[in-house]
Amino acid sequence: MTDPTRRDALRWGAGALALAAGCGRPAEAASTLKVMSHPGQILPILTHHTEYLKKTCGVSLRILESPDPTSYLDAVKDQQTGGGRYDIAMFFPRFNGELAPGYLRPLDDLIEKHGARPLFENIVDAYRILYSEWGGKTVAVPVDGDVAMLYYRKDAIENPEHRKKFKDKYGAELAVPRTWEDFARVAEFFSGWAWGPSGRPGYGFQSATWERAYIEQQWAPMMASAGGNWFTRDFKPGWNNPAGVRALRDLKSLLAFAPPGSISLSWNQTMENIFAEDVALVLWYMDLGRLGMSRNSWFAKSGGPEKMKNFGYAPWPGYEVGGQYRNFNSMFYGRVLGISRFSKQPDAAFQVLKTVLTPERRILALDDDQSGSDMFLKSDYDPAVFKKLAPPAAFLETARRVLDNGFPEMQLPGAGEYMDALQGQLHAYLTGSENDPAKALQAAAERWDAITERLGRNRQAAYWADVSARYKRAGLKVADL
Amino acid sequence: MTARTFGRVLIAPAAALFLAVGTGPLLYALYASLHAFPAEADAAPEWRGASNFTELPRDPQFLRSVVVTAVVMVLAVSLQLGLGFAVALALNRVQRGRGLVMSLLLIPSAIAPIVAGIAWWMLFNARTGPVNAILELVGIPPVEWTVTMPWALVAIVTALVWQWTPFVAVILLGGLTTIPPSVLEAATLDGAGPWRMLRDITIPYLRPFFLVAGLLMIIETVRLYEVPFYLTQGGPGNETVLSGIYLFKLAFNFRNFGGASAMALLFVVVLSAIASLYVRVVSGRNSEGRTA
Numbered sequence: 001m002t003d004p005t006r007r008d009a010l011r012w013g014a015g016a017l018a019l020a021a022g023c024g025r026p027a028e029a030a031s032t033l034k035v036m037s038h039p040g041q042i043l044p045i046l047t048h049h050t051e052y053l054k055k056t057c058g059v060s061l062r063i064l065e066s067p068d069p070t071s072y073l074d075a076v077k078d079q080q081t082g083g084g085r086y087d088i089a090m091f092f093p094r095f096n097g098e099l100a101p102g103y104l105r106p107l108d109d110l111i112e113k114h115g116a117r118p119l120f121e122n123i124v125d126a127y128r129i130l131y132s133e134w135g136g137k138t139v140a141v142p143v144d145g146d147v148a149m150l151y152y153r154k155d156a157i158e159n160p161e162h163r164k165k166f167k168d169k170y171g172a173e174l175a176v177p178r179t180w181e182d183f184a185r186v187a188e189f190f191s192g193w194a195w196g197p198s199g200r201p202g203y204g205f206q207s208a209t210w211e212r213a214y215i216e217q218q219w220a221p222m223m224a225s226a227g228g229n230w231f232t233r234d235f236k237p238g239w240n241n242p243a244g245v246r247a248l249r250d251l252k253s254l255l256a257f258a259p260p261g262s263i264s265l266s267w268n269q270t271m272e273n274i275f276a277e278d279v280a281l282v283l284w285y286m287d288l289g290r291l292g293m294s295r296n297s298w299f300a301k302s303g304g305p306e307k308m309k310n311f312g313y314a315p316w317p318g319y320e321v322g323g324q325y326r327n328f329n330s331m332f333y334g335r336v337l338g339i340s341r342f343s344k345q346p347d348a349a350f351q352v353l354k355t356v357l358t359p360e361r362r363i364l365a366l367d368d369d370q371s372g373s374d375m376f377l378k379s380d381y382d383p384a385v386f387k388k389l390a391p392p393a394a395f396l397e398t399a400r401r402v403l404d405n406g407f408p409e410m411q412l413p414g415a416g417e418y419m420d421a422l423q424g425q426l427h428a429y430l431t432g433s434e435n436d437p438a439k440a441l442q443a444a445a446e447r448w449d450a451i452t453e454r455l456g457r458n459r460q461a462a463y464w465a466d467v468s469a470r471y472k473r474a475g476l477k478v479a480d481l
Numbered sequence: 482m483t484a485r486t487f488g489r490v491l492i493a494p495a496a497a498l499f500l501a502v503g504t505g506p507l508l509y510a511l512y513a514s515l516h517a518f519p520a521e522a523d524a525a526p527e528w529r530g531a532s533n534f535t536e537l538p539r540d541p542q543f544l545r546s547v548v549v550t551a552v553v554m555v556l557a558v559s560l561q562l563g564l565g566f567a568v569a570l571a572l573n574r575v576q577r578g579r580g581l582v583m584s585l586l587l588i589p590s591a592i593a594p595i596v597a598g599i600a601w602w603m604l605f606n607a608r609t610g611p612v613n614a615i616l617e618l619v620g621i622p623p624v625e626w627t628v629t630m631p632w633a634l635v636a637i638v639t640a641l642v643w644q645w646t647p648f649v650a651v652i653l654l655g656g657l658t659t660i661p662p663s664v665l666e667a668a669t670l671d672g673a674g675p676w677r678m679l680r681d682i683t684i685p686y687l688r689p690f691f692l693v694a695g696l697l698m699i700i701e702t703v704r705l706y707e708v709p710f711y712l713t714q715g716g717p718g719n720e721t722v723l724s725g726i727y728l729f730k731l732a733f734n735f736r737n738f739g740g741a742s743a744m745a746l747l748f749v750v751v752l753s754a755i756a757s758l759y760v761r762v763v764s765g766r767n768s769e770g771r772t773a
Contacts, residue, residue, distance in 0.1 A: 073733040080518065080738070098736065101521045212628075212716040261608035264628045269608065413520050417735035428718025431628045451735075 083342020145376030196278025204257030331406030565649030598711025
């Protein structure tokens with residue numbers, strides 16, 4: 001008997017999932033739930049199910065939009081004012097540590113009560129362990145998975161003429177970069193000359209964004225690959241060291257190979273850039289591979305299968321340090337839903353969570369070019385589930401594989417303040433208002449220590465021990481400093 | 482019931498409403514400024530005494546935000562008053578359609594700040610913005626407006642001047658119409674030239690209007706949040722984190738409600754002090770001007 005394939009496993013799992021899905025028995029009769037959601041492209045995550053929930057579960061949704069970066073503040077305000085504003089809240093998993101202790105209702109009893117365990121086991125381990133749990137309890141449900149990968153232009157890397165030119169120049173084979181040193185060399189090689197179909201001078205590199213509020217998404221996985229971590233075991237910043245400096249310095253040097261003005265481009269603009277220009281190496285999230293297949297997605301209006309056919313997919317490069325090779329991919333952002341502990345209708349609220357986890361319901365948002373929800377269920381990576389967008393199997397396979405080395409967000413209480421301190425200094429160095437990377441990181445580290453002291457060193461260290469244990473359980477091979 | 486008591490009864494609802502919506506939040510801010518608010522469920526606010534106030538001067542980010550705000554305030558308010566005065570003088574000569582022009586002038590100040598922020602972010606966009614496109618036409622290389630200094634500050638001040646100068650102009654134009662024509666005619670008969678009339682008649686008459694406009698603009702700068710936040714996000718680094726942005730961060734990004742309340746109260750006190758000093762200086766000069 002041959003080993004079961006992933007497709008077989010998915011097929012068998014579907015039976016169990018079908019049993020777990022659905023309302024089972026009606027929740028509290030004719031419930032209306034107040035659901036806070038990120039706006040725009042995130043709404044389809046819920047709006048695809050409003051009629052279904054009403055008909056099958058008797059649950060009506062009153063969706064209250066809250067802008068992405070500040071939605072968790074609305075949950076905080078709800079907590080501070082005694083609750084009642086939302087039954088369900090959407091937020092970035094970065095804020096699990098802010099909201100789990102005082103706002104989120106643990107879900108474990110509801111999972112058992114409603115027989116939803118198979119649905120939770122269908123969540124990719126990285127998202128389930130790293131972004132759904134807090135303090136040993138399940139506190140949230142992913143509704144948007146995010147992980148970045150390396151998109152490379154096959155017509156650049158695989159062209160024999162380019163390979164010969166590269167070998168003549170660097171004495172090495174032109175290949176998909178494995179280390180950040182290789183990456184810089186390839187990016188440099190493809191900068192400033194017309195190698196692609198546009199006929200204009202091409203560029204070596206484009207990142208998803210360099211905006212201040214997101215600047216760490218590019219640097220943090222590089223830092224971890226170089227041997228850093230968010231914290232050391234004695235709870236000092238684990239990146240105020242040569243690993244952090246190396247990543248920062250390397251990142252800045254890559255800017256020279258990016259299209260002009262990249263340092264201030266938004267997400268949408270960098271994606272449009274990728275379609276408008278010839279860019280050899282692109283570090284972007286799954287949205288590019290999924291929504292890039294559409295000519296009119298919410299993210300970019302100039303994509304399409306013909307633009308995407310030139311892309312190959314690979315994990316982010318890494319660093320070889322002391323004979324050990326580490327590479328991490330940014331697993332930043334994503335979105336989760338949690339039930340407010342103040343909700344008087346937790347069973348009805350749980351029906352909503354169950355619905356968004358049910359594969360045949362969830363695919364409606366995944367296979368929609370106006371939806372910003374990317375894969376997070378094991379069943380999402382099957383090419384057969386896509387009827388409209390049709391991303392290639394190689395993309396889905398890579399998107400699944402890079403999660404094994406996904407570097408997650410720092411999730412402790414105070415995450416917003418810790419990140420702001422880091423973002424300010426990273427941005428200062430990358431934009432040139434600070435010229436010494438070590439000084440920039442030292443300044444950020446001093447603020448991290450001050451934040452830790454204010455929030456309580458022992459309390460924070462205990463939370464970090466819990467987060468670190470989850471890193472180990474998820475199989476993350478980050479440096480144990 | 483005496484007439485006096487009856488009067489008190491009549492105003493009692495309005496007084497209660499004023500106390501509830503006017504004084505209530507201030508009192509709550511005072512309460513919050515003396516406490517810390519833990520994130521844990523059911524954790525009661527912790528008494529901190531004056532610590533939230535005493536920690537502010539030791540917070541380098543707070544101090545930096547005050548300095549940046551002061552710089553923006555001096556630059557923006559000076560330009561708003563100077564350019565607003567020039568526009569008001571020009572408009573004062575317009576006889577037909579002045580009402581329409583004044584209505585149009587008020588449009589920028591009626592625009593929601595977040596919309597103004599988005600518009601200016603698009604205008605200053607390094608890659609696609611028209612500002613760089615115009616510069617390139619005259620041979621000036623593109624500028625990374627929102628992520629390099631001093632250009633990020635220039636971008637913020639430009640947006641503020643654009644948004645509020647017309648409003649200042651309208652206030653000053655209102656002032657210009659209060660100058661009695663007889664005074665101007667008398668000065669002309671006495672042989673006063675345009676400069677002399679401007680210095681000795683127009684500006685002294687306009688002082689109370691400058692006072693109102695200046696004060697409103699100072700308060701606006703201290704409260705400023707949306708336009709600079711959308712333009713620069715406080716960057717490059719932390720170079721353009723104005724006090725309004727830092728106050729918001731302190732409260733919501735850093736979840737330090739006590740510290741943010743202390744900062745807000747401190748600003749109320751400082752603004753009141755600036756306002757009273759400003760009133761004293763300007764009205765003092767004004768009375769000198771009137772008696773001269």
